[in-house]
Amino acid sequence: MTDKQPETNTAPANQQDWVAFLQEKSLPIRNSVLMRLQRKLQDPDASLHDIGLVVRADPSLCLAVVKTAATRHQAINSRVTSLDHAINSLGLNELSALRYQLTPHRLSAKSVAQKMYFRSLAISHHASVQCSKWLSQRKSPFMEESCLATLFYGVGYWFLWQHATQHMCEIQIRIREQQREPQLAENDVLGCTVDQISSGLLQAWGISDLAQEGLEHNEVSNRQVMRQLHRRALDENSLSTEARREVNLLIQQKFFPIKLANWLAQNVDLGWQRPGTIQVVDVINDFLKSNITATQTLLHTTCVAAARLYHVPGTLAPAAELLMLPSSHTINYRLEPTEAETLKLQPALRTAENEPSEPAGPLHNNPIDPEHLQRSTQRLTQVEQCFQQPKEVLRELLSALSRGLGFERAALYIINPRHQSLKTAFSLGFPDQHPVTRFSFDYQIPSLLKQLSEQAKVVSIRPEHRQKVLRFLPEAYQQWSPVNGFILLSVFSDNQPVAIVHVDCGMGGDRISDQQHQAVIKLAHLTSQGLTLLQQRKATAEVK
Template sequence: MSAEIISNFEDYDEDILYGLVAWTDYLVDKPLPAKASSLKRLKKLITSASSNVQQLEAVVNKDPVLSLYVVKAAQRMHSQNENEVKSILHAVNSLGYDGIEQIANSLKPISLNPTNVQQKRFLHAIASSQHAANQLHQWMQMKNLPLIEESYLAALFYSIGLWSLWLHAPLHMQKIQTLIHEHNVHPTEAEQQILGCSMQMISKGLAEDWQLSQLTQLGQDHNTSPSSQTLKRLHLRALRDPSLDALEIRELNHITQQKHFPIKLANWLALTASRSWESEDTLHNIDLISDYMGIPQEAAISLVHKICARSSRGYFSPGIMSPAFQLILIPSAIKPHYKMGNKELTANRGQYPEPEVPMIIPIADISTQSKHYHDQSFYELIAAHLTASAEDSKFEKPTQVLMAMLQGLEKGLAVKRIALLSVSHKTQSLKTIQSIGFADDEPMKSLQIPLTSGNLLTNSCNKQSYVVYDSRSAKKLAPNLTNNLKIAVSDEFMIVSIFKLNRAIAVVYLDMHNGPDDAVMTNFIRERSRNLCYSASQALSHL
């Protein structure tokens, strides 16, 4: 299963900054500084008797941070009428001079220190977003597509989580970059390991909280991203590979015609090019652009380079290596400057949160410990079925998915006791419908509780999550155990909620209780159990 499917870590695990919910809550109110030159020009126009709205829009448009604050403020005004801000000009017109002046006075300028890695990486991330937005804008103009300005904003705000992370979590970001550049860890895996989720998920979480447009959120959504297998097929189509049949080509045509596709493609290009214009990923993305635009590869390279140069002129910061400047560098083993010096590192350690490891060991750290499986081949077979793409899935009914999951837990991991509780939204209740390892007279076999009872089981139906109850978490979680639950559960257990899209359909209870021979629920068992349950949610989303 893709680690990105795990969007929430258990709220009671440890009080650390890890997982989507924790990061969204931490970053949502954190300020972002604008360029001092942008604020100066904007304030000058506001006080000028001869300025007009178009001039204000031009200044705002050249600074992504200003654009974000202006769009956020305008969206708050329009949300009451359930309208969306479609462009920067729309936002500026909505706010007027007074609203723009209020934003200009509230924002702090960034005074760039050329030796400060944190600030430079923040500005570099913003330049990459501006680059992506300009690429998309030009492509859509050339293809005469609708929604150009709205798509421009969606592409510009695609990586807002990345902007904020460099500014407010530099120690985490340095650790991620170290994994990428020194240990050859894939960026997505590095983000999952250090942050507990991907930066793209954090960006979407912020976009939701800030009420940015649905197109922005659609572009950021992992569920709308092609799988790695589909990306390979898209690349084959770009190369005019004859192995693709007519049906496959029609399916791929449908993907590229989705309104969120160019938003993703522009950001894939900008993010991979920010690491290296010569990398295989960047060259593959240019092949996809060639196919999307319907032009030869040489013309696509020329087009991308011209737009990149124009974008870099529009957003210039002294001391920052722009995307266009990186174009003229010859291939080299020299890595980007991502490590803070001792002085900066010491100062940041007292100001920003340190990366911490959660109570549960990440999957990547334990994937080689096959000795912890009861039947590894069976577990992997079940996991492969649950993580199959929609077109490759063998499941036809939700019941088949849930039964496969239970078999994987019992036979693959040898979990001693498992209970599957069905969520009934009609009767607002939670009821055991399947159990393994429980005696007939045990309360869990016939457990039925109302969803409104407010305990560990019912609370897990509010969002996709998991809870581990053991000696370390008992003090915090015990108040959430009602009397009927206390007599039904073991001293150590785990529960995981199962969702189909955004709706809870079941809760899985697991423990290792086996009479006098209780086994320990190891971190490995916890992680693999959670992995299988979240994979089941993924499989259910295809039905």
């Protein structure tokens, strides 16, 4: 495929890097599509509507047309709201000029990279067709704008499969073989999620404000919200009044069907029978106010229609998987060595930071100091008399964990609710150059850290459960978490997350005892209680 090689193989490390790397690149368009477009442009009897039908049939051609039109509209401080709007804005002359700027591509049936690239286009096209069908059935306004937003919602996948193929293959391996959460796998490999890259690209190009709004509404991707949507769909009475009100408000948002259609298309990519797909189908059924049999029939027939509208020879469409029995067999997402060699000038995969080797010799746990633990417990019980600032309370907690309970290592991650991120504030027992001292994480990404940021709790990771739990933690934890387990706890102030604390007995330390676990629970509770009291005292003083 042409236009494949970047100028450098330096690995982008975050959303900003990826957007800067991808925003000026283009996507190849199938030669057969460009030939059909050329025939229409040369046909004196063809109207803009006829040309629009050709453009609409190919997602990458849609993007090229809308991006070109958006550039013209930005000059007059205007926005493109639909594909027809873009085509009418350009007219025949500019469309003809654009045709010769596009990169044609001839399919290779043996290329895994090409198949996965076109599959990503098919997934977005499938989502757009589903959304169009639902909105038509509901007689909703803004259908053209919503369908275009649905199509471009996953544009990051298109560009990454084309220009960072090895990264996307690695993500597929982690999702399909290591059973990691998709967004967590993306963050491990890319340093951000694909949704964040899609949002950044659309913003850089100035197209589809509606898709950007949906992508930036990160709370919607929260597993807890999906569970609430599902419980509402099943008409369960377990939802609180506040939760039901929030879910009802979400469903009324203009971007909701856009996210819902992409949830369906992305889950179907992993299988029609997987629990996540079945859950989304129930939510769609509730959104359409239909019965489940009719909804399933509608989704299946619409999927088949989408496959007919956008057919790529050699690429297995989601509709084809409807005919298959549930199986462990999956699509081929691994590159052959010969094909991987042709992609070596693409950005290199990031390498995880390994924990620095510790000095030779036995590692001894800190001795448990009951007297220090008792003093710390008493001070945390009398926060208002002993402390002035929240950071003093947190340092007392770390001291109690290290000196009182004998944990070899501890790290405190401060939570920033405004940016929905956390990073290491200070640590004990880790070498100065240890990766944990530079650890940061976007806790919008579904993970155990996200769960801890939503509710004050203590999670003890035992050796027998360690590998299973690590699937729900950032990749870094596989490098520095001891085989004998560790504890993660979160502390809150007046129902707002403040920090997450990691403690363990060192890489060669003992297992965490039940006594230590129970003591950590008590300390976490006292810390959250103390931070709340300080917050209330501060609020009272400000009122006075």
